[in-house]
Structure formats: structure tokens, C-alpha cells
Amino acid sequence: MLLCLAVIAAGIGLCQIDRLHFSRRRPRTAYAARLIALQRARANNWTPTALLAGQWLQITGWWMFAAHGPVAAAAAAVGVAIQFRHLQEVSHFAVHGVLARTARANLLLAELFAHLPLGLGPVVLRRKRHVRDHHPHATETGIDPNLDELSQAGLNPGIGRLRLAVALVHPLTARGIRATVTGLAAGLRHPPARGCRTAAVAAVLACAYLAGGWAGLVWGLLVPRLLLYPQLAWMSLLVEHTWFDAEHRTGSPAWVEAGRCLRLYTRSRVLAHLAAATWLPCGDLYHYAHSAHPGVRWNYLPALERHLGAPHFTPAGLLLGSGSVARRHFTALQAATPASPPRPAAAT
Template structure:
């Protein structure tokens, strides 16, 4: 078990190499004690370009996989069902983190060159989990979703929500099933169907098969049957899809009226919402589990999608917050899911403007 914990610690430390390199708080070479200025979008972009490289991003991906392997080793040594259930959740969080890291490759900001970023995202996340390659993901996410967020009939994410039963006029029962969709029989079937399509018909199916098989074999060798089940299959088929689904549900004001035309920041301020504002403990917890690598600051990302997660906090300081500030995701009358419930089941519209973005 000690070896597994060491691997987890090493993985955590390896990831810090990239975080340190891109840190907005690290001084620039030859600047003495001066730290780089991040008080406007131009300076933030300039700093990101200065730090861009094709090497340190691999540390993030390698670090997460070291942590996954370490968790398998811990589970194999413990050989306890309760431990494996916890590991299933932790591995799912690791998958969620890798999803967000690869998301920046989709926007071509993970590495200096697109080719290296795509390779790292495909081999480090897409292929081992039998997901479509980054080129296909880029078409859906960058070309179809980002310019058309929350616009009915155009945004593919709204199509996914409707397919899960989440749309205005749904019943309370359909709402509950919609929130839990990836874990329902229909959701599991869709996940399995998508995996099968990638394994059998994708252009890179050979690499997908090799990567996914290597992961399954590794989980089995280090953890036995429980390792295969709780270290790979259950996280991949049930828990990780649910975590990803919840993150999708809470990033936008899906069922509000699409914003009027305006500059990019004002449009995204009407589309997005800010979670856990003013609750630093819950914000930190969500930022390392459900909404990692800047996903908590979705407004900042939507307004400037080419900026890496390391600088989204600085972007948020420049442009302010979106119109809706949400204190929680799951519980309370002002939680994100409560807004979704009122928009779908009760058919209420929301036009609150509790905060305005900083004018540019």
C-alpha cells in the first residue's frame, strides 16, 4: 500500500512542474523581483505566449496517470470492497481532471503547438477511455457549442439535455432521471453505444483498442477483478460520466432567454453563471473535484476560450462576474439545480442581474 501512496504523491508533485512553469505569480527571467503584470487581457495573453511550450503539459497528464496507477496499487494491497468503492470515486475524479486538461488542447492552449496538444490529449485521455478523437471533439465543442451556447436548435449541449429529458415542460420524475441520466439504463446504454462506435468505427480504432486494453489490463494486474471493476469499468461507465454531466448542467443558464447581441463579454455574462462565489472552502473543493482546472470560472473561459486555466482567475479579476452568482450546486432554493428545476418543471424564467461584468 505504501508504494501506491508514494506513486500518488509523486504524481501530485510531477503535476506541479507545469503549474509552476505557467504560474502568474512567478517572476519573469531577468526581471529581478518583479512579477508579471496580469491586470488586463493583453498582458495575460502575452504572459501565456511567453510560457507556452510542448514539454511541461505532459507532466500534468503523466501526473494524473501516476495517481491512477497508485490508487490501483493501494486498492490491490487493501483488497477491501469499501476501499475500492472510494477508489472508484477518486479515479473518476482523475478522469474528470484529465477531461478538463484535454479541453484546453481542444482550444489549442494546452501546448505551444496544436499537433503536440492533440497527441497528448488523445493518448492521455481520449483513447484510453474510448472517446472520440480530439478533432471530432473540437468540431462539436468549439465550432458548434461556444458560438451558440444556450441557443435552442443550435447548441449541441441543449440537444443532449433534451435527449436526457431535461427541457421546459418536463415532469418532476423526468427531471430527477435527467439529472442522473448517465447512471440510468438509457444513459448507460448511450455510453456503451458511444464506446462501441469509437472502438469499431473510428479512424484511430487501433490506438483506441490498444490504449483501452492496456488500461483494463493494468487495472486487473494491480487490483485483480475488483481493480478492473472499480478501478476502470465503473468509473468509466457510471461515475465519471455523471460527474461530467453535472459539470455541464451547471456551467450555463441553459433554459433562460438567449442574450441580446452585444460584445463577447456581455453576451457570455448573460449565458454563464458563477458557482460558490463567496464560499472559498466549497469553491476550493469543487475546483479540485467536480469543476477542476478552471471549469469553476466558466464565464472567464467562455469570454476568452484560448486562455489557459492558470490565468482564468486573473481574467475574472479583469472582467468581473457573470449576471448570475450561485451559492451552491445541489442544495438550497438558489442552487444551480434548483434553477434548472424551476426552468424545466415549473417553466419559470429568470432575469436576475445580481452582478455585472467589468466594462472593458
């Protein structure tokens, strides 16, 4: 047990190298150009590598921990799912080209530490889908692939309360699990390097078993990858934008994004820190600031947000309360008119 905790602690410590390197003498508030200049001066390839290695070291510790009984297995499932979310968001910044110093390093680190072991498709396809299709067209019906994904999960005009409740936990439903498995299979079959993708996933399965036995494999890998991590990622998607009643504006990027983004937990530091440590990591809590200036690394998004101010919607919660994200989505969908059927979402 102590060895497991030591491995997890070592992984956490390894991750801090990158955080400390980019956060030293960071201004409390600043405009985007100043922050981008600062991050470029500190850009390198080795601290991001240490960060990603530290996350996999934590995952290994959780695999080992899973073998110590049912409670430990359940904790490991949650712990690994959170780390998978961290890997997803770190690789998201690699897609934007701001994780490491060079374009090649960004691509390589995202593939080796996230896309290959998690069975995701090629990073270049994710870049097209996210950077070219989503960012300029967020919340635009028929153009934004994320909006199509929400529609395919049942979030459509005229939705009832029961259907909304099911849609909020879509990845945990039979339909959602089928979509996850289908996406995973598509990612493994996708060229190039189809054999390498299968081999990488097989290696992760073997490592989980060697570290934690069947408990490590099932609770430390399969349950997080197929159920918990997709649900955490889905919750993150739900709180990126006011998807169904965005204020479509023209003007500066900050003004445009302020009309279609939201910011959770502005009135609760505890909930904000908890979300940032679990299901909204690596700057995902600051999605408005990221949308306004995608070239800013996550370390500097809090300072950028203080400079920009708040977007048009600052809910206190995701699910509960009259001002929650779920309530706003429901109200907007009730008031909306049916649109044309969405195009099929690309596999990610």
C-alpha cells in the first residue's frame, strides 16, 4: 500500500516541474500578448515530457493500488479516470501548439502519451476537428462538430425532463457506451500506423495487469476508459458554451466568445479548485479565456481571465438550481425550433 502511494506521490511531484517552470513570476493579470511572450520565452520540450510521464506514473500507482480490495479498486477507477482527463486536456493544448516548444514535439507528445495509449485517432485529425471546425464556429448548427455530438446524444429542441436526465449521463447509458466502444475501435483502425495503435493499447492493457492484476486491469483501466473518463469529458463539454442560446456577436474575439461561453463556480473557490483538479483540469475551467485566445497556455489563463472579465453566463452549478447549466440548456431547448438533422460526428 505504501509503495502505491509513493508511486502516486512521485508522479504528482514530477508533474509539478512543468507547473513551477511556467508559473514563476507569473503576473496576476495581463493581456494575451504579454502572456504569450512570457510563455514563448519559457517554452521547452522537457518539462511537458516530465508532466506527461508524471501522469502515467500516477496511473501506474493507481493500478497497483486497485489490488488492495474493493474500496481501493473503486478509488483507483476514479483516480485513473481523472488522470485520463488530464491527459486529454494536456494533449488538447498540444493540438493548439502551446504544450511544447516545437510543432513536432507537440504532435509527438500528444500521440505517444495520450492518443496512442488511450486508443484515440491521429492528432492531426483532432486538430482539424477542434481548431479548424470547432473554434471559429462554436455553437453554430451544422458547422460545429461538438454541437452535432450533443444533438446525437439527444439534446435537441423540445426535449423532455427525462430525456434531458438521460442525456446528461449519456456516456454511462447503453447508447453512450456503444458510441465509446465504436469510437475506440475506429481510432485503432485509423491509418497511419494502424498496427502501432493496436500495439500501444495492448501494451497499456498488459501494464495494467502486471501492476495490479485483474483488479488493475478491470477497475484501473477498463472502467475508467469506457465509463468514467467519457462521463467526465462529457460534463466538460456541457459547460464549455451556452450551446443552444448563445449570443451571436461580431467584434473582437473576447467579445464574440463572451457571448457564447460560460464560467462555472465564480462564487465558490472550493468548487472551482475541486473542478480544476478533477473534471475541468489544465485550464478547462477557464474555457472562455481559452476560446478568446487559444494560443495562451493553461498556466496563464487565470491571469488572462482577470484581464478579460466574465462571459455572459456565470452559473453556480452544473446540475442543480434555477441558474444551473442544465436548467439553462433545458430552457433553451424548450424554446428552440427543430433544426435539420446533424451530420455524423467524426471519430475522436
